[in-house]
Amino acid sequence: MPRLAEAALGSFYAAAAREYDAAAKRTGVVEVDLRFADRRVRMRFAGAGLADALLGALASRSDDGGGEVDATIALWEAQACPAGSLACPWQVADVGPGGLVRGFDFHRVLAVHETYSGTVTLVDSAERAVLHRVPHCGAVPWWERAAPLRPALYWALGGEGRHLVHAGAVGDDRGGVLLAGARGSGKTTVALAALAHGLGFVADDYLLLHAIDEPEAVSLYSTVSICAAPAAGAKIVVDVTSLRHGSLRESLPVRAVAVPRIRGGRARLRRLSPAEALRAWAPTTVFQMPFDDGAALASLGAVVRRVPCFALDVGDDWAELARAVEQVLEQAAV
Amino acid sequence: MPGAGTSLVVDASHVVHETIDGEAILIHLRTGTYYSLDGVGAEVWALLATGTDADALLLAGRERYEGDPVEVERGLSSLLAELLREGLVIEGESQRAAGSAGLPSGRVPFIVPVLHTYTDMQEFMLVDPLREVDEVAG
Structure with missing residues (x-):
């Protein structure tokens, strides 16, 4: 440069x-x-x-x-x-x-x-x-x-082990599911589905990750960006507190990482190796926020080593998606 | 193919990497391209991360991998050439301390290493990726 x-x-x-x-x-x-x-x-x-x-x-x-x-x-x-x-x-x-x-x-x-x-x-x-x-x-x-x-x-x-990362997070008192993936992968859809079915919201796109010891997802913004007309490029910005009172969580301990992919049809969940999860999550974070020469990579690696990772095929039914997030939380607790 | 005696090191000013469960993930900060290596490729990358030279790597490869020595050498040389071409490693001073470990011990079958290359993030190398994406979308 x-x-x-x-x-x-x-x-x-x-x-x-x-x-x-x-x-x-x-x-x-x-x-x-x-x-x-x-x-x-x-x-x-x-x-x-x-x-x-x-x-x-x-x-x-x-x-x-x-x-x-x-x-x-x-x-x-x-x-x-x-x-x-x-x-x-x-x-x-x-x-x-x-x-x-x-x-x-x-x-x-x-x-x-x-x-x-x-x-x-x-x-x-x-x-x-x-x-x-x-x-x-x-x-x-x-x-x-x-x-x-x-x-x-x-x-x-930011600082050592603290990074602004490209990810969403939802959850409840059991902890949070970190939603990792590139733009258009379905993070917002999963976050909205979880929100609509009673789970708390930390972020849909960007959050502050504390990666030292027990990883924690800290909320930055109370908004979701919804693509109303894909051809136009612009998105509608909605405050989640206007969708459901009390839904915004200041932070949640990260219990699992889920990597959504828009597939249509039925929602489907499967285990993902830590390396696969890191490959889905790290490049989009490192390239969007290149301010620390990729130092975030080691922290993201520490997170995916520590918690279970899942691939989540994003279907059309929000209730199914919310159940899938619940399953992630249940399996992470085992 | 790197020349005889060529010292190779990871280009730490432009490349970050992390290895998990035998898969190395490499991110080139300048090109917007990222890569993965597993099996033989991940072992070779671990050696390069501490610095080595092409001759030492090929020698270590003959000891580590079962199979036709010519095929082993060809596969490793091809990988090194590709890593150089992609700017992931550069010729330079080896950082490896004398006597430090090379490839893992024991012999395993040689499977030709493949550098998996992903270019879907290159839009972020543009100065204004959002603007460019919006313009493409219409």
Whole structure:
């Protein structure tokens, strides 16, 4: 991957922090603390409009109980900058997979540039401080409303054995079933079926995985993204708390991994080797969040070694699917 | 085929890997391609992960695997060439300490190793995968 000089990213970070301050002075600050298991992240929005656009999927994590803040994320709109916003110091050729831009020797400051929407995330890993600039709140795309601030949260919440991963999770007091698989594999269908039949919801697409000792799936977002018109590409974003009150679980211990596959017909469950489960789960996580050079792979490997893994053929009957998830939980308890 | 005496190491700057129950899963961070190896291939990968050279690997292979020695050498050389071609290993300084273990002990039948290759994640190598997918979809 092409890498910028460290100085370029460092000075851009400092200039962007001043830009945030100017925007915040103009718009006022909306400060919200979010809690994800034992971590607290302070969000400092320059302007209420941006808070409204990005907080929806995270509202359930809001926590005003106080306590030590583990990371801060400062957010503003480029259009709120009185003197115009700073141009990024990198070229398109500098932007790697996942929008990642790095300095030569790294590793204090890095950037994630989503060139489609123009959103820029800057991370000072030493300070656990993140800057997040969007062009304007009206241009936040549907996927960012469904699962906002993934690169920012990756750095704010991640660490050794803690990773933001591509997976869903459902379950109850017995524990959780982690739903692993690529886009379109059926994770959302299984999560919705489980939700409709009384199981709790942790995530349909992205969650925070604690992989040290007993693995735990921690909820980030309260949303599911439903593909209403496949040809159009866009999805409808639905808050699960509006579907069933009390269905959202803050976290669940991972008791099993299920790898769904859309098949139609009858739901079918079979045991899967840990290696097969890892092959279905790891690439989609590593490639979607390439921010740690694949360090998540070892943690995912630890999870599939520890808990039983299953292949779940996703049929058309939601009641059958929910029963299959129940069977996974029952077999995992044996 | 790597030349005689060529030292081979996993390209750790671009490749992450994990081996579970005799299956090695390899992810190339730059190309968006991932791979799996089992049986003979996974044993060879374990050796490469600690660094070796082509000659030592072929010698160890003749001791480890039953079968026609020419076929064993051809199969192992072909795998090494493919791993090099895919950028999973590179020629470089061997990291293996003198006297460390090679292939597992005992003799087992030689089954020609196959590098299983998966390219379904390459969309994520695009700068804006969601945009590209949406455009393709219509």
